[in-house]
Amino acid sequence: MNRYDKMKKVLFLPVFVGILGISCLNNVEDTSGEVQTNVSYINDVQPIFNASCTSCHGNSGGVNLSSYQSLITSNGNFYGTNLVVPGDAAASGLVDKIEANPDFGTRMPQGGTLSGNQIETIKAWINEGALNN
Secondary structure (H helix, E strand, O other), X not given: OOHHHHHHHHHHXXXXXXXXXXXXXXXXXXXXXXXXXXXXXXXXXXXXXXXXXXXXXXXXXXXXXXXXXXXXXXXXXXXXXXXXXXXXXXHOHHHHHXXXXXXXXXXXXXXXXXXXXXHHHHHHHHHOOOOOO
């Protein structure tokens, strides 16, 4: 093995590891989100539920996210209250379930996660009073 071949081997590993690291960064979940205001249930929140939640939490089961009325009256079996506590996202079981490391069970939606912006949209809507707007 000549000197040139040795140098190629020595340079290959750091370059390969660097490229691998950059490609993995692109697969990291975006958990940051921008603070949002004036959130509309019908225009902003329900579309998130329709895309990620209602296939499991639609027309059956204890948690129903298919409509405003169904959501507002859904109780969290483990939370001891409605899933949405208007004006208090931190006390809402719904928020606990969509953020990392929920108090009960596994994070929702199963098999995926909501983006940071989607989570912030839901939290802002709840903090603004969870209005049917």
